[in-house]
Amino acid sequence: MKKEHNHMKNKKFGMCIDLDKCTGCGSCMVACMSENNVPFREDETDKRKSITWITVYKITNNRPFPDTEVCYMPRPCMHCEGHDGHSPCVSVCPATATDYDMATGIVSQIYTRCFGCRYCMGACPYHARYFNWWDPVWPAEMEKYLSPDVSPRMRGVVEKCNFCYSRYQRALDKAYCEGRSDIEEDEYQTACTQGCPAGAITFGDLNNKSHAVYKLKKSPNAFRLLERLGTNPKVYYLSSKEWVRKAGDNYIKGENPKNIKKSHH
Amino acid sequence: MKIDRRSFLSLGIGAAAGTALTPIPWKMMDDSAIWTQNWWLTPVPAGGEVTYKTTACTLCPGGCGLRIRMVENRAIKVEGLEKHPVNDGGICPIGLSGIQLLYGGTRVKMPLKKVNGKFVKISWKDAISEIALKLKVLRDKGDAYKLSCLTGSDKDVTSLLLKRFINTIGSNNFFANTTISDSYEFVIKKVHNIEGSMSFDLENSDFILSFGSGIIDGFVSPLKMIRAHSRIKEQGGKIVQIEPRLSNTAAKADKWIPVNPGSEGMLALGLLHVIVKEKLYKSNIVSDNTSNFEKFRRLIIPNTTLNKAAETTGIDSKTIEKLGRGFANARKPVAIFGRGKGDSPIGFGEAGLVYILNYLTGNINKKGGLFITDNKKYINWPEIVKDEITNAGLDKSRMDGAGAGSFEDTKYITSRLADLMESKDQKSISALFIYNENPCYTLSDSKKINKAIEAVPLVVSFSSYLDETTAKADYILPNHTNLERLQDVPSVPSGITGGLVSLSKPVVKPMYDTKNTGDVIISLAKAMGGNIAESFAWSSFETCLKSTFKDQWNALDKDGFWFNPGKSTRQCPDLDFSKLLDINLSSIQPQGSKSKFPLVLIPKETMRISSGYIADPPFAVKVIPDTVLKNNDQVVEINPETAKKYGLHDTKYAILTTPFGEVKVKIHTYNGIMEGVIAMSKGLGHIGYDKFINGKGENFNRLIGPVEDPDSGLDIAWGIRAKLTRA
Amino acid sequence: MDSALIPKGVKRCPLPIFILGIVIIGIVLLWGVYAMILCWLKGLNQTNMNDYYGFALWIWADLAIIALGGGAFFTGLLRYIFGLDELKNIINYAVLIGFICYSSALLILAIDVGQPLRSWFIFWHANVHSMLTEVAFCLSCYFSVLAIEYIPLVLENRQIDKIPFFHHLGHNMHKVMAVFAATGAFLSCFHQGSLGGVAGVLYGRPFAYREGLLVWPWTFFLFTWSAAACGPCFTILITKITEFITGKKLVKDNVIDLLAKISGWMLGSYIIAKIIDTIYWATVTAPSLGFNLMDFYKDNSFYGIWILIVEIAVCGILPAVILLVPKFRQNKLLLYTAIILASIGVCLNRWVMVLQVMAAPVMSFDTWALYIPSWQEIATTILPVAYGIILIMISFRYLPIFPQEKELNSIE
Amino acid sequence: MLPFSFEWVWDAGHIVFMGGLWYSLSILGMGMTYCVIKTIIDINSNDQTENDHH
Amino acid sequence: MSKQEDKVKEISSGNLPDDEKNEAIGFGIIFFIIGIAASLIFGWIVFPKLLYSQKKQPVDFNHKLHMEFVDDGCESCHFFREDGSYSGVPKLAQCIDCHEEVQGEDPEEERFVEEYVAKGKEVPWLIYSKQPDCVFFSHAAHVKKGGMECKTCHGPIGESTTLRVYEENRVTGLSRDIWGKNISGLNKNTWDSMKMGDCADCHMEETGRKSSVQTEKDGCLVCHK
Known part of the structure; x- marks a missing residue:
């Protein structure tokens, strides 16, 4: 078969989220749930048991009234590359249920392989991984809206954002049928990117100079979460506010974020 | 040969050893694991051909275009329609969850009739003929005018068909839910004496002064506003947000100016003082087109105005002066008003002054400014056919007093519905149709409405869902849901300056025995016979809609919307300042005695909670933060200092009391709120619907009562005095 | 009634009392079994764990009992490999305690995973880079070693021993026991260590993360060392408790003293290593990731710096000193204090390395996660205790566990 | 676990790790x-004296 | 307990005379062998029969016959949609194109027209190669991009004149074709089984991709959803 296709250049899908634009409306979370067959329960107010692959954090500058400032921070899976693909979660999974794909830069989670040890959840500092504490139940006739592109998860396994990989698959299929071997930037966008009313999320190949994310990640306002840990995430944030950029990492009192050498990859 | 235990032992060992060499243990181990991957507790969605269908959202007045992903004949996902003038591909949490309203468990599955307090099944035919009979009796008694109707909007074809229907019967008493749009129309009517509304061209403005408008919190046309907000951020426009609480809009604004609740109008006055005194306004505008400006100038120019404004608003006069100058000196300033989502009107006092603020900067009908939009109806139906009863009924004035006397320019005083329902005299409602509205939940003092509605002999609900009001109805004639029905979706003007209509089209076959309300009205009219049937000569709602839109229909059908960016802006006419000379701002003070209720309760509105007639579907409920709802407890926000003062602690229970009732709440201390103010999310505390929606939190509307604006009569209740005590 | 089963020359309580005891403990056991079945049938929603607290009480219990069970491998190592012959008088009991600890640990793991029927994936689809894989492999292998070590003891039951096959088997197994023990020690060293590695490799969790040697973080070595130090203390503790309950002296003082002394050396050296590790972590590792030591102990109602002080000073240095100074060690009260403190210390260390790791926020805007276990978790954690007591009761009654018992308690 | 399993890679990690495991x-x-086997041989050699060893 | 002691004695062979003992050992070996043999027979022959239930297709279908009438081979009925997705087993609407009325003399066809076409009911075909829900299989990638033949995975089904019995694993609910006819899992042809290993082997051979950090094979999400 066609070996030449297989040396397609490695992609590195990533995201840039403009926090100045993000309004905290929550559409990304719901778009994701709807796209990815995420179940819901009667009481979802225990946020530590509530599955939302992308979660919008509300962060504040912790200053008293009226100097209080608030910023919303949507947090999908960061798809950490770590060092050579050894993201915090991938290397700890005992059953190889989660993996880093060098061809896409996407951290996969295979629900049918996972047996629910939850070690990966402990390893992830972003809390991007969710456990199915309950059997998924869709009341009334809601099973009808389930998408066949994403398999519903059984209880007792971990799940997380996969950058809507099923959309990538569909885009590729279309390209193949049209005789192309690769896709355009706009053919593969995640559900949260597409749904965001503010246009705050940009998604694309971080390796591809023609993609919007390539430029955005180099903005002086760009930062990533917990870069100092060496997780090497693929989600970039943009904020014009210094306190927001500083909240992305931990600093010892007196440390100047600008002087910190962050592990760069 | 003796078969002893040893033989069995040997046999057993042999069998065990042998079994290890067969596929049994290995295959069973593998299969049992595969079994857990396919077990019955996890559904397997069926595959099939994927198609997309275009429609429009009817869950809020925003009017977004939708693209529904279908697999075979199942609707899988709601997405935003790209290139749609409102949302261009974006979508809000409620719109996305529309799919759950379609397939969820809160649907009314067939027409129902209440017999002895319980709903029983009834056929469409019987239901319609029974209702028609009751209406005939009403007409025969001379009580035709006692038929009333309440709808969520008075812009769409179905609502207008309902209006036409009750008019034909012989009643003027059509009501629609009143919102900030009513204030806009009222102001335009009052100061310019024309029919029109307002639209704010935020995205092209460089200085947006927002009087508490939740630009990104769901204001009127939420997605249009959010998109405008992003453009503002890109283009470097400034946003100044004036409101007591650090809402999301305030958080994203360049400056947040906390203001005492209800004193926004005074701030506008203060700003006008600065602008007029320092002559920062566009002089040509004042000289060319205005009357009585000098009187107005003399009224506001004394320094006491500024001092009073500073005192009332809690903003020091320096800040007001700076703000006034900044606003007036901006290239393209615009002042937007209407609090939160714009669900409630505001008093003419405040609205009029903010409008003047815009007017004096000369931004009317200018790019980045305020546009006066044409309110002309797109509907040109033949006149209704009247008989004697019709004429007699239409000669009567409205029961609520709107459209006459001091409320001449007001369309509906919907807050008076409760009184009219309870009343035993001539001015009482004997039959009420309710469409796209849930008054038992959404109107102020909902406790009173809930009681009053029981006094109405005939209540007909067209709701698709078993909401609070529908539960009290005598007949339920369920409409198709959002994704099942044909309906026009007229745009609300506040964000769109052009003419825009979208079309909601059925993407799936109706799941249950429901009917489009438009068709039901036509059938009902036909069942009534006579002039009423004649007035509804359409064979079906679809033909009605097609004939209504004529030339636009093709675009609607093909693209899902019809848009003409230039159309519908009105000339900026003269402004008569005399209307503003006796503005009364004291009415905006929250109700209740300050000594008994030392705090002020204000609603908190966000994109994640639908506070209109549609309740939050499960997906949207899922993204409500736990600082708003914890288990089933409503959480209220207060400043840590206030909490300390009243001995309240974060995450602990407290009793919230207002003149209208008390509820148990949980405390969330938050630095982003003024001292002495309590914020409580609006849109929770449903008692209708199913367990995924109801019983969560408390209904804000239960805690406030209607406050009539002395100028317009509209219910402008926003905050209310309250107290918090430790539970 | 069951005298034929009881080893010759020793006295046991009357059967009805024994059965009564079994029944009482059995009820607790059944309660645990009920909770366990609930967890299996209904899933892990029966617990109070959550997405922040993916590892909770169970994993702590697992790590703690494995550390406490470390007495088996270390005593075995000393007895069979280093040839400390006196220890043969306590090795049986050490093995039994180890067997109980490890079987309990495996049982808890079987409840703890979300999909128990797939747990064999950890073997078949193993990811060799995962510390948990190492744990699972070594744990189950070492459990087989303990079973192999326990079997000869069972075979020594008076009636079983009468069967030539079992008699010979027991004898033969004794002969090659050193090989098994050596393998066991090798396996045990690794999995005690890999349990430490579980937390230490989490480079996304600055509270747990440690640099290290080759593929192993320092916690790998600290865990092995602490298990070797505190395991024997636990063996002594259980022996003393058994002596107290049975009212008999079962092991001679010189044996206990020897084990205590070795424990003392181990504990002393461990605590020095632990202090060095803590200092390095607090002054080099954590600050390089943006954390001060005190960041890990603030803004919450439970995890204060006290926990570090108790672990190192009260439950580390203090018992080490007691065990190392002969005069202290030979004072019964002080000895008991030391072995109890050492046992608590290792449990506390495991608590910190499992639960505080989960609880401490990493993102600057995140908050502490505290949790209270559900009754199902508590019941299933008590289950192994009940099971252990029952197994000890039965083994003690019917097996010649303490070689010195006859000598120390002659019956007329 | 075995070189037949899907995840097997012929690298030092697998060989050392699995080698250790299989060795044990x-x-x-x-x-x-x-x-x-020794036991079966012992029984068959019918060495009664060993029975009395204890 | 003396009774117990008796039992112990009985089991113990130490008291038996030599030849009796040898005989006992002999019996023991025989029984051991019987045990092995019985379990082998059960495991290799009976077990597979018990494990799979046999289901008949609702209507018989002659692939060979249909192949003669169509122009585009398999893709005539099992076609690709415009969006790149694969249609799989044809829907009734496709069959109706030809089978509005009974065409031939096959009683199966007659039954098909009567029971399904006339009633507008979809045929509940049992799909031999149906993968579990967790599997994403892209026909486009294999057929369009990879240029593979249908036969490679599906075997010579196009030449069949009748539909064979569908066998369903009673435990997993999956088609037997996934594991393969041979219970041992050994294969002769590429289409003999459709397990993950089969996919992976071919991917290794054909694509040579080693992008997965853990397995040095293709990424997991390439085939999983």
């Missing part, structure tokens, strides 16, 4: 097999 398992297995 085979020692245990061979040890037990030895004991059992």
Whole structure:
């Protein structure tokens, strides 16, 4: 078969989220749930048991009234590359249920392989991984809206954002049928990117100079979460506010974020 | 040969050893694991051909275009329609969850009739003929005018068909839910004496002064506003947000100016003082087109105005002066008003002054400014056919007093519905149709409405869902849901300056025995016979809609919307300042005695909670933060200092009391709120619907009562005095 | 009634009392079994764990009992490999305690995973880079070693021993026991260590993360060392408790003293290593990731710096000193204090390395996660205790566990 | 676990790790097999004296 | 307990005379062998029969016959949609194109027209190669991009004149074709089984991709959803 296709250049899908634009409306979370067959329960107010692959954090500058400032921070899976693909979660999974794909830069989670040890959840500092504490139940006739592109998860396994990989698959299929071997930037966008009313999320190949994310990640306002840990995430944030950029990492009192050498990859 | 235990032992060992060499243990181990991957507790969605269908959202007045992903004949996902003038591909949490309203468990599955307090099944035919009979009796008694109707909007074809229907019967008493749009129309009517509304061209403005408008919190046309907000951020426009609480809009604004609740109008006055005194306004505008400006100038120019404004608003006069100058000196300033989502009107006092603020900067009908939009109806139906009863009924004035006397320019005083329902005299409602509205939940003092509605002999609900009001109805004639029905979706003007209509089209076959309300009205009219049937000569709602839109229909059908960016802006006419000379701002003070209720309760509105007639579907409920709802407890926000003062602690229970009732709440201390103010999310505390929606939190509307604006009569209740005590 | 089963020359309580005891403990056991079945049938929603607290009480219990069970491998190592012959008088009991600890640990793991029927994936689809894989492999292998070590003891039951096959088997197994023990020690060293590695490799969790040697973080070595130090203390503790309950002296003082002394050396050296590790972590590792030591102990109602002080000073240095100074060690009260403190210390260390790791926020805007276990978790954690007591009761009654018992308690 | 499994890669990690595992398992297995076989031989040699060894 | 002691004695062979003992050992070996043999027979022959239930297709279908009438081979009925997705087993609407009325003399066809076409009911075909829900299989990638033949995975089904019995694993609910006819899992042809290993082997051979950090094979999400 066609070996030449297989040396397609490695992609590195990533995201840039403009926090100045993000309004905290929550559409990304719901778009994701709807796209990815995420179940819901009667009481979802225990946020530590509530599955939302992308979660919008509300962060504040912790200053008293009226100097209080608030910023919303949507947090999908960061798809950490770590060092050579050894993201915090991938290397700890005992059953190889989660993996880093060098061809896409996407951290996969295979629900049918996972047996629910939850070690990966402990390893992830972003809390991007969710456990199915309950059997998924869709009341009334809601099973009808389930998408066949994403398999519903059984209880007792971990799940997380996969950058809507099923959309990538569909885009590729279309390209193949049209005789192309690769896709355009706009053919593969995640559900949260597409749904965001503010246009705050940009998604694309971080390796591809023609993609919007390539430029955005180099903005002086760009930062990533917990870069100092060496997780090497693929989600970039943009904020014009210094306190927001500083909240992305931990600093010892007196440390100047600008002087910190962050592990760069 | 003796078969002893040893033989069995040997046999057993042999069998065990042998079994290890067969596929049994290995295959069973593998299969049992595969079994857990396919077990019955996890559904397997069926595959099939994927198609997309275009429609429009009817869950809020925003009017977004939708693209529904279908697999075979199942609707899988709601997405935003790209290139749609409102949302261009974006979508809000409620719109996305529309799919759950379609397939969820809160649907009314067939027409129902209440017999002895319980709903029983009834056929469409019987239901319609029974209702028609009751209406005939009403007409025969001379009580035709006692038929009333309440709808969520008075812009769409179905609502207008309902209006036409009750008019034909012989009643003027059509009501629609009143919102900030009513204030806009009222102001335009009052100061310019024309029919029109307002639209704010935020995205092209460089200085947006927002009087508490939740630009990104769901204001009127939420997605249009959010998109405008992003453009503002890109283009470097400034946003100044004036409101007591650090809402999301305030958080994203360049400056947040906390203001005492209800004193926004005074701030506008203060700003006008600065602008007029320092002559920062566009002089040509004042000289060319205005009357009585000098009187107005003399009224506001004394320094006491500024001092009073500073005192009332809690903003020091320096800040007001700076703000006034900044606003007036901006290239393209615009002042937007209407609090939160714009669900409630505001008093003419405040609205009029903010409008003047815009007017004096000369931004009317200018790019980045305020546009006066044409309110002309797109509907040109033949006149209704009247008989004697019709004429007699239409000669009567409205029961609520709107459209006459001091409320001449007001369309509906919907807050008076409760009184009219309870009343035993001539001015009482004997039959009420309710469409796209849930008054038992959404109107102020909902406790009173809930009681009053029981006094109405005939209540007909067209709701698709078993909401609070529908539960009290005598007949339920369920409409198709959002994704099942044909309906026009007229745009609300506040964000769109052009003419825009979208079309909601059925993407799936109706799941249950429901009917489009438009068709039901036509059938009902036909069942009534006579002039009423004649007035509804359409064979079906679809033909009605097609004939209504004529030339636009093709675009609607093909693209899902019809848009003409230039159309519908009105000339900026003269402004008569005399209307503003006796503005009364004291009415905006929250109700209740300050000594008994030392705090002020204000609603908190966000994109994640639908506070209109549609309740939050499960997906949207899922993204409500736990600082708003914890288990089933409503959480209220207060400043840590206030909490300390009243001995309240974060995450602990407290009793919230207002003149209208008390509820148990949980405390969330938050630095982003003024001292002495309590914020409580609006849109929770449903008692209708199913367990995924109801019983969560408390209904804000239960805690406030209607406050009539002395100028317009509209219910402008926003905050209310309250107290918090430790539970 | 069951005298034929009881080893010759020793006295046991009357059967009805024994059965009564079994029944009482059995009820607790059944309660645990009920909770366990609930967890299996209904899933892990029966617990109070959550997405922040993916590892909770169970994993702590697992790590703690494995550390406490470390007495088996270390005593075995000393007895069979280093040839400390006196220890043969306590090795049986050490093995039994180890067997109980490890079987309990495996049982808890079987409840703890979300999909128990797939747990064999950890073997078949193993990811060799995962510390948990190492744990699972070594744990189950070492459990087989303990079973192999326990079997000869069972075979020594008076009636079983009468069967030539079992008699010979027991004898033969004794002969090659050193090989098994050596393998066991090798396996045990690794999995005690890999349990430490579980937390230490989490480079996304600055509270747990440690640099290290080759593929192993320092916690790998600290865990092995602490298990070797505190395991024997636990063996002594259980022996003393058994002596107290049975009212008999079962092991001679010189044996206990020897084990205590070795424990003392181990504990002393461990605590020095632990202090060095803590200092390095607090002054080099954590600050390089943006954390001060005190960041890990603030803004919450439970995890204060006290926990570090108790672990190192009260439950580390203090018992080490007691065990190392002969005069202290030979004072019964002080000895008991030391072995109890050492046992608590290792449990506390495991608590910190499992639960505080989960609880401490990493993102600057995140908050502490505290949790209270559900009754199902508590019941299933008590289950192994009940099971252990029952197994000890039965083994003690019917097996010649303490070689010195006859000598120390002659019956007329 | 075995080179037949999907995840197997011929690298140092797998060889050392699995090597260690199989080494341990085979020692245990061979040890037990030895004991059992030795026992069967012992019984068949009918060495009654050994019975009284205790 | 003396009773117990008796039992112990009985088991113990130490008291038996030599030849009796040898005989006992002999019996023991025989029984051991019987045990092995019985379990082998059960495991290799009976077990597979018990494990799979046999289901008949609702209507018989002659692939060979249909192949003669169509122009585009398999893709005539099992076609690709415009969006790149694969249609799989044809829907009734496709069959109706030809089978509005009974065409031939096959009683199966007659039954098909009567029971399904006339009633507008979809045929509940049992799909031999149906993968579990967790599997994403892209026909486009294999057929369009990879240029593979249908036969490679599906075997010579196009030449069949009748539909064979569908066998369903009673435990997993999956088609037997996934594991393969041979219970041992050994294969002769590429289409003999459709397990993950089969996919992976071919991917290794054909694509040579080693992008997965853990397995040095293709990424997991390439085939999983």
